[in-house]
Each structure stands twice: as structure tokens, then as C-alpha cells.
Amino acid sequence: MRIRTTSGSVGRRRRILALVISAMAFLVIGTPAASAHGTIVDPASRAYHCWQAWGDDHTNPAMQQEDPMCWQAFQANPDTMWNWMSALRDGLGGNFQARTPDGQLCSNGLTRNDSLNNPGHWKTTNVGSNFSMRLYDQASHGADFFRVYVSKNGFDPTTQRLGWGDLDFIMQTGSYPPANNITLNVQTSGYRGHHIVFTIWQASHLDQAYMWCSDVNFG
Template identity: 75%
Template sequence: MLTLLLTMVVGLLPWSGVAQAHGTIINPSSRAYQCWKDWGNNHMNPAMQQQDPTCYQAFQANPDTMWNWMSALRDGLGGQFQARTPDGQLCSNGLSRNNSLNNPGNWKATNVSRNFSVQLYDQASHGADYFRVYVSKNGFNPTTQRLGWGNLDLVTTTGRYAPAQNITFNVSTSGYTGRHIVFVIWQASHLDQAYMWCSDVNFV
């Protein structure tokens, strides 16, 4: 019981600890971050099953996915993102422990316009070699389909960013309406570490 309590307390303090010292997209919120933000302090509430079934299944599958929302990284991909990340595993960054993030469903979506900003929170200030931002193609349904590479349009590739805890950049799109996934790859600068996330959005 004490071990469980300590685990829960640590999980509620994601701003500290070596294992946590990475980052995620906080706007539009990545799936794990959104679930942690909405339910991290209330994750035992049975109402989650009815009010937010996608987050509920994620917490049931592995609560650590949400507690460690900063740590969805893979080492040594050498830029071979597509070759080494199978279709259907993009939202988990190919990490089996985070497989629940790949499941389609009514994930909470952030309203965005055709021109929107992407914000990374990076506790350890790694900096970026670049970001790649994709939007799911028109006709793809994130509530019923797992995301594959063929479902994506590349809309932005950035340049380098100096180390900072907060990095924000603008994305311009056209022709998207309604529900989509914004898929972001962050190639960190300090090591060959790649992060990939899905953020659910609603173009309005």
C-alpha cells in the first residue's frame, strides 16, 4: 500500500525527477498530456468511464503512460521515423507501454483555426534539430481508425531551436475542417532522441 501511495504521489509531480526530464506538446495537447491534465488528480473517479472513455481505457491499460507524459522518447532512430515506426503505432511513438494512445475513439479535441501555434514544454531544455508537423488527411476518421503514415499530410518542417523550456512555432494549413489528428515529431538536439505525439484537434 505504501509503495502504491508513493507511486501515485510521484505521478502527480511530473515536474521533478530525472525520468521525467523531457517534454511534450502541451498545445494542442498530446493525448497522454490531455488525459493527465483532465484526470491526473482525479484518476480514480468512476465518472471518467462515462465522461472520457478514451482516457479511461488509457488509464486502465497503463497509468504510467499519463504519469510519464514527458517520456515518450526513442533513442537512435537516425531520422528513420517511418521505416522504424509501424502503421498504427504512431501515437505511441512505437512504445508498447503506451499502446493505448493508438486506439481510436472520441479523444478530447482542441479547437484550432487553419493557422495555429504548436507549443512544446521541455523541462530539460534540450532544444530541437527540427520539428515535423503533419495533419491527418481529409477522410481519415480518428474516432474509428488507427493512424498510419499514409493518413498524413506534412504541413511544416521547422529549423533548429536553441535550448529552452518553452518552444512555440506557428503552423499554417488550408482545406481542413472538423476532427483531425496533428502528429508532431520532435528531433531533440542533445542526443539522437525522437519524440512523436498525436494531438486531437477540431478545425473550426
């Protein structure tokens, strides 16, 4: 005997299926945030600045004129900003330079975040020769170490992509216990104007490396 299916029951099944698919998509999209870590929030990394400044207003056309570098980043891939805390790479074994090509440092070698490598007038944070950096780590995994670099005098962040040869090594820290907030004290000399502070965070729980560019203005 054939069981007849009414149009109403078909419609209900389709609605239920759509809800299930939506729920599965939400879980997949939400996964990076659930396993996320953090970034340098002061002076803000490029993705964090764009999310902080425009996350609630990312469709505002005024961004194109007021903050063109964030505009191009949002146009390229909004997920770069939504997942500012998840720009990690696994298993580098400390071979940061060998595994990260020149011109891809600000994206941590991640193709999806390539817009962060583009030169231009990124918004800067004013700092002195000695300044503090703050990492926010929502997963509280701690650090094996941080390495901090500053772009060399003569390097122009508005026209050049960052390469390893463009960096002055400033310091490497020791380890840090798990915490939401970690502060680094950085001492420099001889820098003026727009520079990039490039930071590597080697997380403690696994071999996970994070790399970011923070645009600063040395006063």
C-alpha cells in the same frame, strides 16, 4: 557461542529492510522523470491531456462516461500519463517511418503506450487553419527540428488507427536553442472537424525522437 536474536530485533531489521527497498523502488520509479523532457501541451498531446484532466482524479468512475479514451488509457497503463514527458526513443537516425509501424504512431512505437493509438472520441482542442503549437521541455534540450503533419481529409480518428499514409506533411522547422517553452506557428488550409496533428520532435542533445498525436477540431 551462539548469539540469540530477539523477536524485537528481527522486527526492527525487517522494518529497516522494507524502508530500504521502498527507497530503492522510489529511485527507480523516479528515474524517468529526472531525465525527462516534454511534450506538446497546446494543442495537448493525448497523454498530456489525460494527465492534465484526470491526473488528480484518475480513480473517478465518472471518467468512463465523460472521457472514455482517457479511461481506457488509464486502465491499460497509468504510467503512460504519469510519464507524459518521457515518451522517447533513442537512435532512430531520422528513420522515423521505417522504424515506426503503421498504427503505432501515437505511441511513438512504445508498447507501454499502445492505448494512445486506439481510435475513439478523444477530446479535441479547437483551432483555426493557422494556429500555434507549444512544446514544454522541462529539460531544455532544444530541437534539431520539428516535423508537423495533419491527418488527411477522410481519415476518421474515431474508427481508425493512424498510419503514415493517412498524413499530410505540413512543415519541418529549423533548429531551436535550449528553452523550457518552444512555440511553432503552423499554417494549414482545407481541414474541417476532428483531425490529428502528428508531431515529431528531434531533440538536440542526443539522437532522441519523440512523436505525439494531438486531437484538434478545425473550425
